[in-house]
Amino acid sequence: MANIAMLGSGFIGRFYAESIHGQRSRDRVVAVYARSEKNAKKFAADYGCSVWSTDMEEIIAHPDVQIVCIALPNNIHEAAVMACVKHKKAVITTKPLGRNAAEALRMLRAVEESGVFAGYLEDLCYTPKFLKSLISVKEGAIGRILWAKSRETHPGPHSNWFWDKEQAGGGCILDLGCHCIEISRNFIGKDIKPIEVMCWDDTQVKHIEAEDHAIGLVKYENGAIGQFETSWTFRGGMDLRDEVMGTEGTIWINSFLRTGFEMFTTGKGGDYIAEKAESNTGWLFPVGDEVNDLGYNHMFTDMFNAFEQGKQPAETFYDGYVVNAIIDAAYRSAETKQWEKVDLPVWRGQENLSKESHLREYDADHYLLTEEMTHDGRHVVVLKEKATGKFVEKQLN
Numbered sequence: 364m365a366n367i368a369m370l371g372s373g374f375i376g377r378f379y380a381e382s383i384h385g386q387r388s389r390d391r392v393v394a395v396y397a398r399s400e401k402n403a404k405k406f407a408a409d410y411g412c413s414v415w416s417t418d419m420e421e422i423i424a425h426p427d428v429q430i431v432c433i434a435l436p437n438n439i440h441e442a443a444v445m446a447c448v449k450h451k452k453a454v455i456t457t458k459p460l461g462r463n464a465a466e467a468l469r470m471l472r473a474v475e476e477s478g479v480f481a482g483y484l485e486d487l488c489y490t491p492k493f494l495k496s497l498i499s500v501k502e503g504a505i506g507r508i509l510w511a512k513s514r515e516t517h518p519g520p521h522s523n524w525f526w527d528k529e530q531a532g533g534g535c536i537l538d539l540g541c542h543c544i545e546i547s548r549n550f551i552g553k554d555i556k557p558i559e560v561m562c563w564d565d566t567q568v569k570h571i572e573a574e575d576h577a578i579g580l581v582k583y584e585n586g587a588i589g590q591f592e593t594s595w596t597f598r599g600g601m602d603l604r605d606e607v608m609g610t611e612g613t614i615w616i617n618s619f620l621r622t623g624f625e626m627f628t629t630g631k632g633g634d635y636i637a638e639k640a641e642s643n644t645g646w647l648f649p650v651g652d653e654v655n656d657l658g659y660n661h662m663f664t665d666m667f668n669a670f671e672q673g674k675q676p677a678e679t680f681y682d683g684y685v686v687n688a689i690i691d692a693a694y695r696s697a698e699t700k701q702w703e704k705v706d707l708p709v710w711r712g713q714e715n716l717s718k719e720s721h722l723r724e725y726d727a728d729h730y731l732l733t734e735e736m737t738h739d740g741r742h743v744v745v746l747k748e749k750a751t752g753k754f755v756e757k758q759l760n
Contacts, residue, residue, distance in 0.1 A: 364389040365667045368414075368422045368452075370443055371434035372397035372406035374521045375457055379434055379484075380410045382659035390667055392432075396422040419443065424450045430480075430670060431455070436524040437462050437532050444470045444481075453480035455666050459541040459690070460683025462532025467687040468709065471680045482666045482676040483683040487515075487542040487603065488549055489658035489665065492616045496607070499614065500550055506611030507719060511550040512590040513543035514604045516597035517639040519569065526571050534573030536564060536693055539593035541686050544581065545678070547589030550607045553682065554712035556584040559702045562693040568596040579693045582702070586718035600648065601639035610721075618656065624649050681711065729755075 367383060369376050369392050380392045394414035397403035407415040416422050423431050423446045433443045433456035440456055447454035454474065460483060461467035474481040487493065500508065516539070524530045525538060548557070562579035569575040575596050581589035603619035619637070630644035637650045638657070650656050662678075669676040688707050696703040725731035729746040732754070736742055742759040 364391070365670065366391060366393045366427055366429045368394040368396065368425065368428040368431045369406070369434060370396045370419060370422065370431060372402040373434065376406065376434035378654060378659060379432055382654045382663050384410065385654065386660040386664055387667060390663070393427050394422050394425050420446050423447055423452055428452060433457055436530050437537070438530045441466050441470055445473060448473045448477045448479060451477065451479055453670055455482040455484055457484045458683065459537055459687060460680060461687050462537070464684060464688040464691045464706065467684040471684045471709070474680055480670050481680045482669065483678040483680055484662060485542065485545050485678040485682070486658035486662050487618070488545055488678055489662035490618050490656060491661070492618055493546065493605070493658070494661060496614050496616055497549055500607060500609070504612060505607065505609030505614060508551050508587055508607060508609050510588050510590065510608040511547035512592070512606040513546040514592040514602060515539040515542055516592065516594035517601035518598060518641060519575070519595040526569070528571070528573040531573065533690070533694065534571065535575055535593040535595045536562070536577045536579070537690055540577065540579070540591050540690055540693065543591035543593060544589065544686050544689050545682060546605055547581065547591070548685070551583055551587045551589060555587065555716065556707070556710060556712055556714070557581050557589070557685070557689050557705045558584050559704050560689060560692040560696050561702050562696040564697040574697070577693070577697070579696070581689055584716040598641065600637065600641055619650065620648055622648065622650060622656070624651060684709070
């Protein structure tokens with residue numbers, strides 16, 4: 364059983380609390396910090412917390428608290444982590460780890476030097492569909508990964524601080540791209556080094572200083588490409604989709620918006636349909652088990668099991684740091700309109716990889732390009748002669 368202090372009483376803190384109380388059933392949020400006394404009391408009443416306070420360090424230091432869960436605005440993450448280190452409390456934090464890689468690296472070094480348990484709450488790397496697809500990828504079902512694409516788009520965040528570039532550290536790239544980048548890293552291989560980024564961003568709709576729409580490419584040392592699509596301007600709800608292409612297959616994942624559950628209503632009953640849903644009338648796309656389908660259940664189970672067993676969780680502060688470094692390069696690229704290097708002074712993966720051969724042997728004299736059965740029943744291969752470079756077609760039946 365784990366006793367948790369929740370730092371933050373807002374939207375994400377409530378999602379977290381519902382998952383914590385519901386998944387393993389033996390973990391409890393026993394304390395809550397909120398900047399507002401009213402919000403702290405309301406959260407404590409809703410989730411049965413015995414302790415609440417508007418003093419963050421008081422909650423972190425409380426003797427009943429074993430693990431501190433950070434569900435706070437981005438600009439407070441570092442202060443909260445440092446307070447956990449000071450009081451030797453295990454800490455798990457919502458994404459992104461920092462507003463930039465420098466903040467993230469300071470937090471990473473602090474937890475590692477102090478020896479406290481730390482986990483990175485990247486929920487979309489724990490959704491049931493993602494976890495099952497990742498097993499297939501790791502087993503080699505779709506071959507060598509060439510391209511991993513992740514998309515998260517919706518009309519914009521709930522809380523006011525997200526829209527403030529100073530508090531948030533950026534716009535939709537930092538808010539949503541952190542998910543997309545880490546999803547692609549998992550599929551490509553987290554030990555494969557990201558080397559450079561090309562990114563476009565713009566502020567197309569919202570009256571903010573940060574970007575509300577962005578698309579980026581992340582080039583990896585082995586030749587694989589990660590792609591992220593993020594937007595706070597998408598209308599129609601929240602769209603979460605992933606695609607993975609390998610030499611032997613393809614995976615498509617639709618985690619939210621169009622998941623096979625469709626409903627029409629005139630709007631006579633029910634206000635809440637699903638996260639970021641823009642309407643409660645007409646054709647709607649509810650979610651069967653929102654907390655589970657968004658990965659929170661599997662995420663907290665992994666975190667608490669790892670804490671109890673003295674192991675690393677699947678998503679760590681180091682992962683959060685690498686994601687922040689990629690995002691920093693994306694912002695530089697959006698400014699320069701050029702490929703920008705990913706600056707990783709701390710790298711713990713493979714080094715000096717070369718692009719793996721894309722040439723598929725057919726026989727001693729040829730490379731295989733394609734093989735297919737045509738509509739008229741012919742078994743055909745298209746080959747390339749090694750010696751001459753000439754393309755030839757052969758019929759095998």
